[in-house]
Amino acid sequence: MLVIGIESSAHTFGAGICEGGKILANEKEMYHISTSGMIPGRVAETHIRNAALVIGRAMSKANVKFSDLEGVGYTMGPGMGPCLQVGALSARTIARRLGIKIAAVNHCVAHAEITRNMAHMSDPIVVYVSGGNSQLLRLQGSPRRYHVIGETLDIGIGNMLDTFARGIGLDPAWGSTVEKKAMSGSYVELPYTVKGMDFSFTGLLTKALELANTESSEDLCYSIQETSFSMLCEAAERAMLLSGKDEVCVSGGVAQNTRLREMLRKMAEGHGSRFAAAPNEFNADNGGMIAFVAERMLEKGYYTPIENCTVKQRYRVNTAVVP
Amino acid sequence: MKNKGSLLSEGAEAKVFIVKAFGMEILVKSRLPKDYRIKEIDDSIRKRRTKIESRVMYRLNRAGVRAPRLFAAGVFSIYYEKLDGKLMKDSSLGSKMLKKCGMLLAEIHNAGISHGDFTPANIIISHGTPYVIDFGLSEVRNSSEEMGIDLLLMKRSVSSSMFKKFMEGYAETARNPKPVIDKLEEIEKRGRYQIRTLG
Numbered sequence: 001m002l003v004i005g006i007e008s009s010a011h012t013f014g015a016g017i018c019e020g021g022k023i024l025a026n027e028k029e030m031y032h033i034s035t036s037g038m039i040p041g042r043v044a045e046t047h048i049r050n051a052a053l054v055i056g057r058a059m060s061k062a063n064v065k066f067s068d069l070e071g072v073g074y075t076m077g078p079g080m081g082p083c084l085q086v087g088a089l090s091a092r093t094i095a096r097r098l099g100i101k102i103a104a105v106n107h108c109v110a111h112a113e114i115t116r117n118m119a120h121m122s123d124p125i126v127v128y129v130s131g132g133n134s135q136l137l138r139l140q141g142s143p144r145r146y147h148v149i150g151e152t153l154d155i156g157i158g159n160m161l162d163t164f165a166r167g168i169g170l171d172p173a174w175g176s177t178v179e180k181k182a183m184s185g186s187y188v189e190l191p192y193t194v195k196g197m198d199f200s201f202t203g204l205l206t207k208a209l210e211l212a213n214t215e216s217s218e219d220l221c222y223s224i225q226e227t228s229f230s231m232l233c234e235a236a237e238r239a240m241l242l243s244g245k246d247e248v249c250v251s252g253g254v255a256q257n258t259r260l261r262e263m264l265r266k267m268a269e270g271h272g273s274r275f276a277a278a279p280n281e282f283n284a285d286n287g288g289m290i291a292f293v294a295e296r297m298l299e300k301g302y303y304t305p306i307e308n309c310t311v312k313q314r315y316r317v318n319t320a321v322v323p
Numbered sequence: 324m325k326n327k328g329s330l331l332s333e334g335a336e337a338k339v340f341i342v343k344a345f346g347m348e349i350l351v352k353s354r355l356p357k358d359y360r361i362k363e364i365d366d367s368i369r370k371r372r373t374k375i376e377s378r379v380m381y382r383l384n385r386a387g388v389r390a391p392r393l394f395a396a397g398v399f400s401i402y403y404e405k406l407d408g409k410l411m412k413d414s415s416l417g418s419k420m421l422k423k424c425g426m427l428l429a430e431i432h433n434a435g436i437s438h439g440d441f442t443p444a445n446i447i448i449s450h451g452t453p454y455v456i457d458f459g460l461s462e463v464r465n466s467s468e469e470m471g472i473d474l475l476l477m478k479r480s481v482s483s484s485m486f487k488k489f490m491e492g493y494a495e496t497a498r499n500p501k502p503v504i505d506k507l508e509e510i511e512k513r514g515r516y517q518i519r520t521l522g
């Protein structure tokens with residue numbers, strides 16, 4: 001089934017084309033973050049301007065015509081309302097014009113599923129780390145859903161890293177600035193908070209910002225990464241051992257960080273478990289993963305009537321069926 | 324230590340060994356290094372948890388709350404009494420025993436401690452009496468939030484009728500149960516601790 005997927009939950013407008021589980025195109029345009037962070041309305045305006053361009057580019061990369069499309073998927077949530085609206089509107093427009101069905105996709109499910117499938121894992125612990133979310137997920141029940149077995153008690157790790165970068169005067173290019181600076185840093189002590197399989201980041205963020213006047217930015221970048229990633233690894237390790245799973249994968253924007261992947265790999269392999277991450281284009285927000293999940297949903301009959309294709313800013317992952 | 328002894332249990336962060344000392348069998352719980360995190364962090368976490376575990380065990384011993392007796396504490400290891408009995412999670416419990424488990428948690432809270440991982444995997448029933456173990460996540464500071472989470476973890480681990488019996492014991496013995504029980508309801512409403520079924 002030839003399906004187009006549209007993603008617009010945050011700063012990226014993406015369009016991907018998928019057929020038979022293969023991603024034929026994965027195009028995107030990003031809103032450029034300024035020092036003031038993201039103002040949802042502004043981001044949404046950028047998405048509106050980029051939508052037709054990105055969708056058109058995906059169609060020509062995949063070498064398909066509009067009339068070839070058999071289904072459309074879009075991110076229903078979670079995310080920022082005004083941004084999500086742009087994707088939902090695009091999806092409804094395409095579906096109405098072509099008379100095809102729509103799948104309303106959960107963003108977190110899409111991240112987890114694209115990674116799980118590319119890694120050929122059946123039942124992993126998924127470490128889902130993005131701007132607003134940080135969760136340990138696992139498939140359970142029938143129909144299958146991702147259950148949250150551990151999560152941040154306050155803010156998402158991506159937002160924590162971006163807020164920190166902005167706070168010490170770096171240009172927060174979605175975490176990668178911190179990663180680069182961290183390479184030449186050494187350790188200063190920061191708070192480490194893990195409670196069973198949950199963790200929290202605000203104490204760490206506050207302390208790191210307090211130290212900005214006395215410690216070098218390299219040292220702080222290094223230490224905030226080492227501390228927060230160690231916390232995630234410890235929680236994931238506990239989840240893995242308590243549930244008896246032998247596969248771990250990482251997905252979401254922060255999964256692009258090389259150091260995080262290296263630590264999780266060491267943790268998993270230290271217990272004889274397999275570790276995997278998807279290529280970075282699928283860790284960043286993208287339309288390809290939405291198309292991938294949408295195709296499966298439509299094939300299994302999970303479509304949403306067009307009048308119900310709205311957005312859910314707080315769409316909890318454990319309420320979405322995994323096709 | 325020369326003689327590592329025989330391995331009794333291996334958890335996510337510690338191994339428990341049985342060793343011979345003072346002419347009897349005692350336990351050593353060692354927090355072993357994790358090579359995925361840098362040494363500075365690894366050492367400091369393991370030290371901190373070992374320290375809190377020995378402090379809490381010592382406090383409970385002094386307060387007369389049933390827990391293994393602490394013999395000695397090293398940097399990454401504690402040496403303590405081996406109890407003979409079964410974990411609560413592997414035992415079938417009558418209402419009297421459940422009530423006693425509730426009383427045990429109340430005594431822990433009365434001693435100014437929140438446990439942090441109060442589940443049937445961390446209670447040993449020995450000669451008809453429950454004992455509490457495993458204090459790596461404990462705090463010597465009992466806010467009603469932390470104490471509420473202790474109740475919640477137990478609630479999530481047993482049936483509702485079992486929890487009712489447990490709570491009878493808790494409410495009877497706790498010095499100030501009302502705010503903790505209110506907190507339990509509040510945390511549940513927040514919904515963050517919803518589904519945590521493992522296994």
Ligand SMILES: Nc1ncnc2c1ncn2[C@@H]1O[C@H](COP(=O)(O)OP(=O)(O)O)[C@@H](O)[C@H]1O
Nearest residue numbers: 332333334335337339391404405406444456457
């Ligand atoms: N004092 C004790 N007497 C007998 N067995 C114990 C004692 N302490 C711990 N154990 C055994 O070791 C296991 C792990 O100990 P615990 O302190 O709970 O460590 P962990 O952090 O690995 O859960 C327990 O489940 C129990 O079977």
Ligand SMILES: [Mg+2]
Nearest residue numbers: 334444445457
């Ligand atoms: Mg234990």
